[in-house]
Amino acid sequence: MTNAEADPLLLLRQSIASGGAIIPTTTADPSPNIPEVPLAQATHLQFTHPARVAIPIDAPTRFVSNDRPVDLRSIYFAWLNREIAIPDYNASATKLNDELAGTAAVHKFAFVERLDLITWLEGASEESEYIKPLIGEKDGAPASATAVAATSKTVLVSSSARSGRGTLDPRLAQIYSGERRMGDRNTALRGIKPTDFSHVRKVAQPFMSRKTSSSTNTGSSIPSGVAIPSHQKPARRPDPIILLSPSASSLLRMSNVKAFLEGGRYTPPDHNSTTSMLHLSRIMKDIDPNRPMRFILVEGPEQFKPEYWNRVVAVFTTGQAWQFKNYRWSNPGDLFKHVLGVYLGWRGEQPPESIKSYGHRVLACSIEGWRDAGAPGAESSRWRDREVVEQIWKAIETNMRAKGWRKDAAPTSI
Structure with a gap:
């Protein structure tokens, strides 16, 4: 085996x-x-x-x-x-x-x-x-x-190879048990005997020194005589985290946030949903235009380790202070100095006074009121949802760049 x-x-x-x-x-x-x-x-x-x-x-x-x-x-x-x-x-x-x-x-x-x-x-x-x-x-x-x-x-x-009764023929099962599994080209070329290539370093050292010396003369900051390992694998970039409001009055919950932030269409939340976490992917053009970033969405920080807070890029809130009780920064004023806040309400309604008091640190957005899918004009009223979604993602991306998110790195503190 x-x-x-x-x-x-x-x-x-x-x-x-x-x-x-x-x-x-x-x-x-x-x-x-x-x-x-x-x-x-x-x-x-x-x-x-x-x-x-x-x-x-x-x-x-x-x-x-x-x-x-x-x-x-x-x-x-x-x-x-x-x-x-x-x-x-x-x-x-x-x-x-x-x-x-x-x-x-x-x-x-x-x-x-x-x-x-x-x-x-x-x-x-x-x-x-x-x-x-x-x-x-x-x-x-x-x-x-x-x-x-x-x-x-x-x-x-x-x-x-199964027979008509839905069971595998015992003779075929015996044949399959003796089959030799074939690997891919990586396992085939690896072989069974490790090869020592340490002698190549001595042969290459004069060429590497010459190359780094010429780079120094042209203004490069790489010291002379230092070889850079080209095989080194870059560290894995951690996934950014978005915190949702656990309030029952929140328009976005775990049951409908993926459809809204990924699909650009709002639907009412299902309050019977038991989902505690999920993830979605999105291309952040100004950070990494070639690889989508995976975002983790969760309603509470109960299972957070201290270093997870450096990965929080947005907090959705309804303005209720009890939401921040178990946060690293329980005071909303301190919290939104470190993390972008997002409030989502109905178009035509004023945000709560608590949201207004947070000032520019909380992005206040409004969407059209929900109509039953069978009501006349219900579908046409949702065309503005995508515009609001893009506004939210733009604010998240801008905040991430300001905090130090890069194509191959994440901030060590926020």
């Missing part, structure tokens, strides 16, 4: 991609028909695809939080509870820890860690700042991409 196939994190991602069964058990025996047990009683996690194998449920994974590897039980538990809000997730984790009775403990992920993990497990992202690369891999992304591609290929072949 290869490193990729034996890795618990990659096995879980492959099983999710293929729809294979993942069974908590009390035995290391990977045989079929092993009974499923509750997660608090399980000692192993049995995977059925791409290989039938049982992994200890407390096995450490490559996902690192606070410089410590997170165990497989915590990873799988976070995936099972990916649809619920952060408070409900924390309550479920506390309940499971009580059932474990001190024999083990489920790690509670911070909201950014949880979003990053779920995005990677779903296959929507090939990289994660919290996941270490596989042993022998320079970068974890190529191995992950190759493994997922191989999984998809196996699923297609298996589906086409």
Whole structure:
């Protein structure tokens, strides 16, 4: 079994991609028909695809939080509870820890860690700042991409070879189990013997010194004799964060903000929605015209680490002071000196006095009043929504540039 196939994190991602069964058990025996047990009683996690194998449920994974590897039980538990809000997730984790009775403990992920993990497990992202690369891999992304591609290929072949009753022919299953997995050109060219190229440095040193000397003579600030490593990978730019108002009177909530900020059309919020975080992408032309920036949207900073506040680029507010109670700056005057404020109201209505008192630090925008979709002229009244959305994004982008956001870097303080 290869490193990729034996890795618990990659096995879980492959099983999710293929729809294979993942069974908590009390035995290391990977045989079929092993009974499923509750997660608090399980000692192993049995995977059925791409290989039938049982992994200890407390096995450490490559996902690192606070410089410590997170165990497989915590990873799988976070995936099972990916649809619920952060408070409900924390309550479920506390309940499971009580059932474990001190024999083990489920790690509670911070909201950014949880979003990053779920995005990677779903296959929507090939990289994660919290996941270490596989042993022998320079970068974890190529191995992950190759493994997922191989999984998809196996699923297609298996589906086409199923008999009329919807089951796989046992003889074909035996043949498939003996198939040799083919890698891509990166794994094929890497080989099994590491090659030492340190002698190249001595050969290249005179040329590098000559080049840097000529650069210095033409006004370059690079010191003579210093070689610049061209293979160095730039640091991953963190995702900016937008905070929404949790107030029930807010026109923008988690249920409708994506359609408004991405689609340019306002719809009333669904107050029964339990979504606690989401992300959207947008090209910020004056910061990075070639790569879209991914924004994280959340209603509260309960799961924030101190450094997350340096990534907050906008705060949507209704003007109610209780919204800022748990913020880094609980006083609105101090808050909006560091972060752009945005107020969204109905056209023709005056903003609250609290919004006016914040002055130019809060952008006040107005949209047309909502009409039922079946009412005459309802659709035509929404053409101005996109104009308001562009006004908001322009203010966010201007504020981000002023705070130090760049194509490959984010501010260390705001």
